[in-house]
Amino acid sequence: MSSANEDPAAGPAGGAEQLALIRESVRKAKEPRAKPRTWRGAALAGELPVARVLVDKGLLHLDQYFDYAVPAAMDEQARPGVRVRVRFGARVVRGRREGGELHDGFVIERLPASDYPGPLAPLAQVLSPEPVLGPALLKLCRAVADRYAGALADVVQLAVPPRRARAESGPPPDVPPPPARPDAGTWRRYATGPGYLDALADGGSPRAVWTALPGPHWPDELARAMAATLASGRGALAVLPDGRAVARVDAALTALLGAGHHVVLTADSGPEERYRRWLAVNRGHVKAVVGTRAAMFAPVQDLGLAALWDDGDSSHAEPHAPQPHARDVLLLRAAEEHCAFLLGGVSVTVEGAQLVDSRWAAPLAAPRERVRAAAPLIRTVGDADQARDAAARTARLPSAAWQVTRDALRHGPVLVQVPRRGYVPRLACERCREPARCAHCAGPLELAEGPEAGSSGTLHCGWCGRPEAGWHCGACGGVRLRAQVVGARRTADELGRAFPAVPVRTSGRDGVLDQVSGRPALVVATPGAEPVADGGYAAALLLDGWALLGRPDLRAGEEALRRWLTAAALVRPAGEGGTVVVVAEPTLRPVQALVRWDPAGHAVRELAERAELGFPPVSRMASVTGTPAAVADLLADAQLPEGTDVLGPVPLPVPPPGRPRRPGDPPPGESWERVLLRVPPGTGAALAAALKTAQVARIARKRTDPVRVRVDPPDIG
Template sequence: MAGAGPRERKGAKQRTAAEERPVARVLVDVPLPVHLDRPFDYLVPDRLDADAVPGCRVRVRFRGKLVDGYLLERVDTSDFQGRLSWVERVPSPEPVLTPSLLEMARAVADRYGGMLADVVRLAVPPRHAGAEKSAPTDPGPPPERPAADGWARYRHGSSFVDAVHEGRAARAVWQALPGEDWPERLAEAVAVAASAGRGALVVVPDHRDLQRLHAACARLLGESGVVALAAELAPAERYRRWLAVLRGAVRVVVGTRAAMFAPVHHLGLAVVWDDGDELHNYPQVPYPHARDVLTLRAHAAGAALVVGGFARTAEAALLVESGYAHELVAPRADVRSAAPRVTAIGEDDSQLARDPAARAARLPSVAFQAARAALGAGAPVLVQVPRRGYVPALACGDCRERARCRRCAGPLALPGGGEGGAPKPAACRWCGATEAAFRCPNCGSRRLRAVAVGAGRTAEELGRAFTGVPVRTSGGGDVLATVPAGPALVVCTPGAEPVAEGGYGAALLLDGRTLLGRPELRAAETALRLWFAAAALVRPASEGGRVVVMAESSLQPVQALVRWDPAWYAALELAERAELGFPPARRVAAVDGTPDAVESLLDSADLPATAEVLGPVPLGEPDEDGVAERERLIVRVDRAEGRSLAAALHHAQAVRGARKATELQVRLDPPEML
């Protein structure tokens, strides 16, 4: 980095470099081309000598502008042959980028082929000066070790808890029992780690899970013994809590994906709950996944690791199959006694109940009877509907051609909420134009039929089928956290199921074909995870709990639900991924860019020996000459060479960046591929 030398040039205020280790290596916090993914050397003036400590924030000149950065280390000399610029300011001597946090950021960047500055930007929140004065510093005495008897229901559960207390690197994939109070179990585990003077970090998908977990931890550790971190917090409050963790004042951190980088001291336990939830994918470069980050952190710190949930992903199955982690599962007899009775019903019209109102609500006889029995016993009934809205998709009533807008060719839907409770006229979901006089361009018919029915329409129809029963909805922008005991119908979209006091008497999982038929390879795994999450809220079969899923019973995901055996299906899914060559069995990179840029990268990249190149294929519609503006290239390698693939693509991008070539988007194991 060019700039002034030890003495400022004529006309400027003179500055003298620090006597000891005058050169600071700084990571600048600005978007950079890949070839500049490295620290830059600056001189530390003597007036900032005491404050310019490794890990602190600094302000430096970069490309003529004053920018933020982090001081990584101080050394005696620089390899740069020109004049070095000065560190202009030290906003705070707080060492926010600790050596362990820097090491973890480098490991994450290496795994995903990303840039160190991008990971640090995710790991360290913006500074707020007032928070530095108010953040606590005293950790207080360790809590007493709780009994943690709930873990004894699982094979090796007690041994795992003992290993956490002893500071051993025990790694487990936990399959929670149906109806398990999982926040209480995780609170017990983190309290065990805290009682031994170690830190714990738990990452959950959303704020509802976070509220339950934080409340459970606070009961065991006290309000001051645990801190919750989430992106929704106000910036000043988030930074204050983050500093309390950095300073070691709080041993236990719970949070959403934003907490996966929390600087927990003496990490003894890392937990990710429901790792298949898409909310665990960070939506910013280099797009890390909470499960992978916590696995890296636990491995580096020699800490225990738990990947838990009611279902199991193929990635968790790989941890077990490879021997890296062990199962924490209950005996089959205990699973059967805790699970509700599950019945699978096909979605053909012959299965519908004879009751006209029940037919309108698309309820098979078995589902109608299960709901009526649960309501009669004074218990709420959960109804899971895959789609939001009223009628989100329409088709011609005669030829079944999808109904589209005459103006923009967008899909037509019924928005609902008309005057007197009647639905509004069909309208376009793209441009919003009303289509009051639909005519099918294929056959000329004016009739419309529902291709899909949303949660709003389902709630309306169920209200007619079960007169006098209150109907509650949960989904979209209005998600319920809990519902009280008592007869009620709770209609929700997948993932928005509220917890019922005393458990649900029945759960009706409608339109299974919609979840299973999504155009992605992970559709069946996701559908099963959502079904297990809903079914786990239902009372055991011994207490009358019923689950009715509208899907063909011969399908493997449905069989896994009926048998309550997520491990069996996860093993099948992993074997299929291995056969197809998809993650997690292999590491896959997707390279998106212009055709010339993609070809240039492929020519310059030194790919591993096992690399298999697929494509490129066009992204979007090609032009008149049959050429697309952007293409995608797929590169996949054996899992053992994943880091080599990331390094090769990162180096190739750096070479192209130094030549001022067009930038590309490179993603490792992109979730949209599955």
């Protein structure tokens, strides 16, 4: 074990150095001190004088524990799991400690002795006697760090919220007794739904991939699954993609069980209140948690159910190192804590299909007659239809969509899903469809934002902002422009002119609506920002489907279907007149899956294709990105598992001048490349361990050129 207060290259201190150190300690002990954090020579704890500490550094080559001496004054408070401050990096030079900075850390365990031969620095301060890093949470963080080739300290930062001292005080809340077993409710629509709830209430650990029926009932169904788990005396955890979904499940749980049985963990509650709620869970006062991504680490005691809603949503992927996904974290928890697992959504991801295919989880779906009764009518408008439709060539809406909108507005609101925000995000040549580019920096040309610009608004570059007065197409010489993808605000403006007596509301990044009334209105929303309508929408228009399907991404079809299903699920059933019009080629597989309302079948076929091609999730992959020399250096050091496929390297595109830097872009003036590593099933852990070891070896050789490693990258193209 290491000590953080001495140069590892130096040998044990000799007799003269020890004598000088004792004299220095005596002299320092006589000096008045305002705080005990720099005491030297203080009396140590009697029985367990050594604390093994995880120092909050987050560096791969320091991904280990360090031993510190425990002063007698801190003996009672320095328990495993508490936050401490330690001096890290100090050295013993000529009998004196020099240097070292104070860092936060966590006590992992207390020991009677250390296997480090040199002198130990004492703990500087116990920040709080509250044990916040328990054994189960530490084990989970270690498993996540190993899976993603990351540092334990980085994962702990994600799992344990920052301390707020006032939240730790106050009387404990009353712990409610376990609730009664809930009624199955709308779970009866699913063949195995009531049996799943019974298994939870009886203390079992069933695992299921739940294909939820369209409509407003899924929050109540998820709440009943959590209530059944609480009835067995165990805890429950549900992770959802955003605060609006959390609010719906929170309301359903409160209506079902009353207040006090659960807490909500989201960023909207503020740091202090969120920490207070997290402490209530950590102390065992509350046994049910509903929250967004960070709640995947919530320390629910005696966890009986880990549930995840809409795992295909990108918000479930943590952007901070080591970038874990909530689905994988909850799968680890289900395996380690032997609890039930529920992966739900109106769509099914390929990962969900793999869980069913491997028989790790069972499908939980409704019979086809139930699906047909709950789903809206789906109509398609393809390229051939638009070619025959004179109105579609000149207007925003094809004739079929316009007719459905006009009829539906007599009965309620109409949802219009647009893939992009803004007014006219991208422009192209009307003659040859070549994208319109800036003559200075080759950035995309845009029209002025807002309806007041009109069709003759001033062109400007979306990267450098320069106006472009005399644009002409470099490919064919044309001078007329058309919109590639019309944004939400432009769509709202055009629909407002087409239906002047109908109110038009927008929901997107600039302002997301939670709910709209059941009165006739046009609601223009970007994917993921669709508000819930009282009584459901009378119709929905899914515009520019080719923009979702044409993305150069392995998940393009799966993601397009997920976004369409999410919007269509807000529409009334076909028996009540609900209709959805999707503007996309009807022969494409995702469009056919939408027409049949068969997300599970689509996921199964996608899984079969990926298995044939060796793509995730059938195989495990990692990306290595950096300069050519850095990538080659790391791969030379890595002891990759047998059977690893090395794909690449391929150069990364250099960001054009004037465009703001994005995450993953190479530094200015550098040319980076990427290598993909693919391994067969069962060797993902070995791949992560090999890459982490190679990273540590490069740091030990003081290689300063950065190289980025990401396990299970979402964008492999």
